[in-house]
Amino acid sequence: MKNPSMDFYLINIRAVFLITLAMILNSNVFAYGNPTLKVLLFNTSSHIDLKSYYGMNVKSHQHNSKGDFRVRFKYAGTGKILIDSRWKVSNSIWIESEDSIQIIRRGKSDGRRYRGKLELKPYKGGFHVINHVPIELYLExxxxxxxxxxxxxxxxxxxxxxxxxxxxxxxxxxxxxxxxxxxxxxxxxxxxxxxxxxxxxxxxxxxxxxxxxxxxxxxxxxxxxxxxxxxxxxxxxxxxxxxxxxxxxxxxxQRDPKYFWEHSISFRELRQIASKAGLKAQNLNKIYIENRTESHRVANIVFSNGKQSFRMEATKFRKLAGYGKIQSLLFDTIQTTKGYRFQGTGHGHxxxxxxxxxxxxxxxxxxxxxxxxxxxxxxxxxxxxxx
Known part of the structure; x- marks a missing residue:
């Protein structure tokens, strides 16, 4: 026979558990504050124009203006920025708008617009353009x-x-x-x-x-x-x-249409790669894979001229050859009359x-x-x- 008081006790225990779980989940949700991320967009030693349809507020310790629809910022040398050919400031400039802000460089725009705040931060050779944006907007x-x-x-x-x-x-x-x-x-x-x-x-x-x-x-x-x-x-x-x-x-x-790839590199190009790496590139006419990692990716490549051999890390080789050419380090090489053909799978690190x-x-x-x-x-x- 069931004990009613025991049923009541178990129901209350379950209720307390569910309420506690809900409180924990809710506290985690409310604790998330959508932190602001500082994103370096680019550096420039020239000038940029900022444009916003709703107008912008431009602030620094030395300047404050509101409602500007388009403003030019030019590097003025010695760590200073010139605003609209009138005000010269030596510290960070902050730009805000209710709308997104478009950046125009050298009279041309790539069409990109940014929300959040923009900071123009001067340094000795120009200024940094930094977007301060909530992380969830950044992800968009x-x-x-x-x-x-x-x-x-x-x-x-x-x-x-x-x-x-x-x-x-x-x-x-x-x-x-x-x-x-x-x-x-x-x-x-x-x-x-x-x-x-x-x-x-x-x-x-x-x-x-x-x-x-x-x-x-x-x-x-x-x-x-x-x-x-x-x-x-x-x-x-x-x-x-x-x-x-x-x-x-x-x-x-494997359904990736670019899963398999191949690329040919001439002996001349290989010597240029070796030279960029500081190797003695003269008369280099052979390369071979020295060893591989556990995942079978190439670890080191050896360049040879028949008398001397020079080792290069495969990660460095890929960077110098071009990531778009050597798409991954999962490759084999085949010698041809003009150089080497690289055949591989995948792309990326x-x-x-x-x-x-x-x-x-x-x-x-x-x-x-x-x-x-x-x-x-x-x-x-x-x-x-x-x-």
Whole structure:
């Protein structure tokens, strides 16, 4: 026979548990403050024009104006910036608008517009143009630059999470610097508000504040286009190792139309590459692969002239040859009468999430959190709750 008092007790315990869980989740959500990211757009030693349809407020310690629709800023030498050929200032200039701000360089615009604040920060040879933007708005300028938002929504959501995590990791790492990330491939490509669309906003909103963590700290969520069937250990790319980024076989990604690639390099071009690396390039007429990493990527290449041999790290070789030519280090070489033909698979450094593989995984039913766990071993996802 049931004890009514026991049922009442269990119901109350369950109610307390559910209320406590809801409070924890809500506190995490409200603790997320959408931190501001400082993005270095570019440096210039010339001039730029800023334009906004709703007008701009321009502020510095030495100047303050409101409602300007277009303003020219010119480097005036010795760490100073000239505003509209009238006011010369020697400290940071802040520009805000209710609308986005368009940047015009040398009379031409690439059409990019930026929300948030712009900071023009003078230095000895010119001035930095820095966008101060909330992280969630920043992501709207990243997703379509780094992945196709036409892909399955789970892939786009996974990309939103790792791009957010990557940016916040850099923010913590460079907190007191003039900027946290650059707008190019050295960090993440950021193109402002022009490239955002409905699907990218949905992916960002659905994952708002969510990051990848490893043992209570932000993971370093590197990613690339296609791993060619196997990921790489970062120790072979950047000389540091991470427990959640190891060599892993990836049985997806071959539907990428650029999965297989080849490129020919002449003997003359090879000598130019060797010369750029500081090697004695005269009469070099042979190269060979000396060794490979655990993932079978090329580790070192040897140049030879028959009498002398010179070793070069494969990562350096790829950089000097051009990333668009040697698309990954998963390659073999074939000697021809004019030089060497390089044949390989994949494109990118191979560390972390493989975007084309993630695309195919989503198409066969993997959710965004499954994809993240696959590429970032023993990590978890949670709301970012640090300022």
């Amino acid at each position: 300028g990243v997703l379509n630059a780094e992945i196709s938002t036409d892909w399955d929504l789970d892939v786009v959501q996974a990309q939103a999470i790792i791009s957010r995590t990557f940016a916040l990791f850099k923010r913590e790492q460079r907190l007191n610097r003039s900027w946290h990330v650059t707008a190019g491939q050295n960090d993440q490509v950021y193109l402002g508000e022009n490239i955002t669309d409905h699907r990218s906003r949905v992916a960002i909103d659905n994952t708002k504040g969510i990051v990848v963590n490893y043992r209570g700290k932000l993971a370093q969520t590197y990613y690339h286009s296609n791993c060619g069937g196997v990921t790489e250990d970062p120790v072979n790319v950047w000389q540091f190792s991470l427990p959640y980024l190891k060599v892993k076989s990836v049985p997806y990604g 191979g560390v972390g999430l493989c975007q084309w593989a993630a695309k195919e995984m989503a198409e066969v039913g993997y959710r965004f959190d499954d994809i993240l766990r696959f590429f970032y071993t023993d990590t978890n996802i949670q709301i970012y709750n640090r300022l």
